[in-house]
Amino acid sequence: MRPLHLLLSFALLLAGCASQPAVVAAAPATHGAAHAPHARPKMQSGFVQVEGTRFTIDGNPYRFAGANFWYGAYLGAPDGIGDRARLRAELDQLKAAGIDNLRVLAMSEASGFRRAVRPAIMTAPGTYDERLLQGLDTLLVEMGKRDMKAVLYLNNFWQWSGGMSRYVAWATGEPLSDPDASGDWDGFMQNSARFYALPKAQAIYRDAIRTIVGRTNGISGVAYADDPTVMSWQLANEPRPGSAKDGHLNLAAYDTWIDETAGFIHGLAPKQLVSTGSEGAMGSLGDLDLFLQAHKTPNVDYLTFHLWPSNWSWIDHKDPAARLESGLKASLDYIDKHIDAAGKLGKPIVLSEFGLNRDGGSYDAASGTTARDRFYRAIYARLLQRMQAGDAIAGSNFWAWGGRGRTTNADFMWKAGDPFTGDPPQEAQGLFSLFDSDASTLGIVSGHARAIHALGP
Numbered sequence: 001m002r003p004l005h006l007l008l009s010f011a012l013l014l015a016g017c018a019s020q021p022a023v024v025a026a027a028p029a030t031h032g033a034a035h036a037p038h039a040r041p042k043m044q045s046g047f048v049q050v051e052g053t054r055f056t057i058d059g060n061p062y063r064f065a066g067a068n069f070w071y072g073a074y075l076g077a078p079d080g081i082g083d084r085a086r087l088r089a090e091l092d093q094l095k096a097a098g099i100d101n102l103r104v105l106a107m108s109e110a111s112g113f114r115r116a117v118r119p120a121i122m123t124a125p126g127t128y129d130e131r132l133l134q135g136l137d138t139l140l141v142e143m144g145k146r147d148m149k150a151v152l153y154l155n156n157f158w159q160w161s162g163g164m165s166r167y168v169a170w171a172t173g174e175p176l177s178d179p180d181a182s183g184d185w186d187g188f189m190q191n192s193a194r195f196y197a198l199p200k201a202q203a204i205y206r207d208a209i210r211t212i213v214g215r216t217n218g219i220s221g222v223a224y225a226d227d228p229t230v231m232s233w234q235l236a237n238e239p240r241p242g243s244a245k246d247g248h249l250n251l252a253a254y255d256t257w258i259d260e261t262a263g264f265i266h267g268l269a270p271k272q273l274v275s276t277g278s279e280g281a282m283g284s285l286g287d288l289d290l291f292l293q294a295h296k297t298p299n300v301d302y303l304t305f306h307l308w309p310s311n312w313s314w315i316d317h318k319d320p321a322a323r324l325e326s327g328l329k330a331s332l333d334y335i336d337k338h339i340d341a342a343g344k345l346g347k348p349i350v351l352s353e354f355g356l357n358r359d360g361g362s363y364d365a366a367s368g369t370t371a372r373d374r375f376y377r378a379i380y381a382r383l384l385q386r387m388q389a390g391d392a393i394a395g396s397n398f399w400a401w402g403g404r405g406r407t408t409n410a411d412f413m414w415k416a417g418d419p420f421t422g423d424p425p426q427e428a429q430g431l432f433s434l435f436d437s438d439a440s441t442l443g444i445v446s447g448h449a450r451a452i453h454a455l456g457p
């Protein structure tokens, strides 16, 4: 997607510059046709770049087996919120398994939602909790030491971190619409989607973006925008145009928001990539064309999609073995369609979330994972096969790393002060977490990491 980068690489090759130092001449940015031209970034060693339908780092392919680790910045916060010893130990464990890419929540908003994480990074519009920003500093430093890459999302369509509907309430002065209290998910989604077109909500959001993307790490002294540990800034977790029923009303505002926000982030961080955080067709009113339409802009460097067969009723939550084969078939088909579509658009794509329940729908870390293991194996096999074929799939992040987090609550629901697991507070702790004791699943992830790292250029 960045032809000028390719031209530059080609020119260097012709000039016999294969042994150029890692920091080489500036490459013009190609984003932001509709925005002020960006400063010309230096190509520095270690930044993930897009070349055609793949990622590279310093000219070498970058393919990854990653994890979702939404609470990484929380673990990095000082005592009272975080657990830095746990963070370091688990990063070591992940790295040893070959997992070198983590998708992390980088902004949360204080909301009063029943099932949102507490404390929040943004305590009120324009005010941030320095302890959690230090948590993000710590996480990035620790990941950098281990040569891992971070994908940082800057908002959430859902309520579990505050998210878009919190911005809507701030902007309008209206009461919060809490779906865990009302059960009205369609209404919640339509209300969240008002965020895209509310100038006041956008002003608060852009302040949050400036605060995070424009931050200088207090430990390393390195500006976040100059840190090759950050692979990509993601606009939000699972942004949708709205509900399946009425979301089409917000499509124009949604597409404009994606284009303009991505351009804004590129202006702040020209060396790093920008992605949307979309689920793909299932988060685009079930329509692959709408997904592609939203991702056409040159301000979006690559595509993302998510795969949730039990959330989408292709497989049973309480008995994942029962319809596993038909659910797998639908899942593999969903994967293929998205990889093909990304190839047509000429951008890489990442499966940024996928997960399945434990056997019998249990949340208990001691319960079995037979169906889940079969699911992980099948998904990874298809991703590997498509990578081997040179297709547009570039990596994946399973959902989600639960590490040593365990709940002792009888209802398995999270309460402020509890240890964090891979399941955010709106869901049972253990629903989709891959715990540090899940040796068979971890072995499958690790085997996939080895296989894709062994692929040649």
Ligand code: IFL
Pocket: 158, 237, 238, 308, 311, 353, 399, 423, 424, 427, 432
């Ligand atoms: O916890 C959910 C999260 O909000 C997400 N996607 C699906 C997860 C599991 O239901 O981003």
